[in-house]
Amino acid sequence: MSDPIGVTILGSGSSGNAMVVHCGDEGIVIDAGFSFREFKKRYRQSGLPKDLKLRGILVTHEHTDHIKGLRVCSNELDIPIFATRMCADVLRMRDSQLGQMSLIAAGGHFSLGGFKVVPFSVPHDANDPVGYVICRGSCRVGIATDVGNANSTVKYELRNCDTLVVESNHDLNMLAASQRPWSLKQRIMGNRGHLSNVATAELLGEILGENTRNVILAHISRECNKPEIAMDNARKQLEQMGRNDINLTYATQENPLETIWN
Numbered sequence: 001m002s003d004p005i006g007v008t009i010l011g012s013g014s015s016g017n018a019m020v021v022h023c024g025d026e027g028i029v030i031d032a033g034f035s036f037r038e039f040k041k042r043y044r045q046s047g048l049p050k051d052l053k054l055r056g057i058l059v060t061h062e063h064t065d066h067i068k069g070l071r072v073c074s075n076e077l078d079i080p081i082f083a084t085r086m087c088a089d090v091l092r093m094r095d096s097q098l099g100q101m102s103l104i105a106a107g108g109h110f111s112l113g114g115f116k117v118v119p120f121s122v123p124h125d126a127n128d129p130v131g132y133v134i135c136r137g138s139c140r141v142g143i144a145t146d147v148g149n150a151n152s153t154v155k156y157e158l159r160n161c162d163t164l165v166v167e168s169n170h171d172l173n174m175l176a177a178s179q180r181p182w183s184l185k186q187r188i189m190g191n192r193g194h195l196s197n198v199a200t201a202e203l204l205g206e207i208l209g210e211n212t213r214n215v216i217l218a219h220i221s222r223e224c225n226k227p228e229i230a231m232d233n234a235r236k237q238l239e240q241m242g243r244n245d246i247n248l249t250y251a252t253q254e255n256p257l258e259t260i261w262n
Contacts, residue, residue, distance in 0.1 A: 005139045006259045007163050010034065010042040012218040013253030017066050017145065018042070019165070023136045026053040026113045030132060030143060031066040032073040039073055046256035055113040056102075059083040060122075061129035061146060062090045071098050082112075084119070086128035106130050120157040123148040125192040133157055139262045140211075141165070145218045148192040150203040160209025162262045167219035168230040168250075169194035175224040194219065197230045201237040208243060214260050217250040227252070 003024045010018040016033040020043075027048075032039065056079050060066055070091070074081050080100040083091060088101055104110065106121040106128065116135040121128070124146045131144035131154065142161035144154055158164060175185055175196075187193050195203070204215065215238075217230050227250050238246050251257045 003136075005134070005136050005141055005163070005262045007141055007165060007214070007216065007261075008046050008048055008259045009165070009216065009218065009251040009257040010039065010046060011253055011256065012145065012251035013220065013222060014065050015253055016068060017219070018069075019143075020046075020048060020052075020054070021115070021134045021141055022048070022052055023114065025049075025051070026055055026115075028055055028112055028115055028117070028134060029057040029073070029077075029079070031060055032057050032070045033064070033066045033068050035069045036072040036076050039069055042256050046259065048259075053113070054079050055115070056080045056082050058117065058119075058132055059087060059091070060131065060143075061124060061126035062087050062094075063126055063146070066146075067091065071095055074099050082117075084128040084130055087126070090127050104130075118157065121153055122146065123151055123154075123192050125187065125190075131157065133161060141262070142207075147195050148190060150195065150199065150206075155203070155206055158203075159207045160211050161207075162211050163214040163216070163260060164204075164207070164212065165216045165218050165251075166200055166203065167195050168197050168200040168217040168225070168234065169219050170196050170221045170224040171226070171229050172196050172198065174226075174229075175221075178224050180224070188224075197225065197233040200230070201233045204234060204237050205241065208238075208241065208246070212246065213262065214247045215249075216257070216260060217248075220250060220252070222253060
């Protein structure tokens with residue numbers, strides 16, 4: 001029997017995103033949206049082992065809250081960066097000093113240490129953005145944290161993952177009542193923006209399978225959402241499905257989330 005996969009979210013939200021998926025003595029970083037100093041601090045707080053062999057940084061897309069500390073984290077940890085070609089082009093244009101970068105393609109897959117990594121296209125207002133399914137043995141972790149709409153590709157890739165990390169970005173009423181400009185509200189609600197609590201609950205209704213044990217709600221807006229509202233929407237969906245076996249939790253911007261194990 002293979003070792004369990006752990007998912008440790010160091011922080012999730014519009015001010016910075018990073019997580020570590022790990023198994024045994026090795027792990028993978030997904031996004032580096034914090035300074036290296038903040039990354040190290042949160043890594044220590046999370047209780048992740050100091051000697052974990054990190055194999056690389058997977059970039060979902062080039063928005064600042066996902067790549068703020070990318071170059072320094074890659075250099076200091078001495079690990080390569082993985083990004084789609086269009087995303088990599090933008091990253092290079094912004095920072096010519098970025099180190100080793102490996103190009104990946106949505107719809108393919110590659111090995112990284114003992115992990116199999118499957119990038120897949122997601123609808124978001126970025127340059128060829130992707131989500132990831134990370135596999136180890138029969139265990140699968142599905143990650144989609146910036147998604148404008150849950151299209152057929154997103155549903156197909158996330159279906160029946162053991163652990164799901166999915167965004168539940170905004171409450172529609174709170175977004176409508178916010179002081180944000182109308183253009184920004186339209187972007188967030190658009191097909192290349194972010195998933196609402198309602199949309200995320202509907203998505204869960206289509207992708208949960210018999211193997212699914214953990215659901216982590218991510219990228220919860222501090223201005224246009226509340227964790228308890230997001231959790232309530234998702235919980236009602238799980239209750240309708242009779243899935244009281246699901247461990248439902250949420251990630252915050254402020255602090256690392258305790259490691260969730262498959």
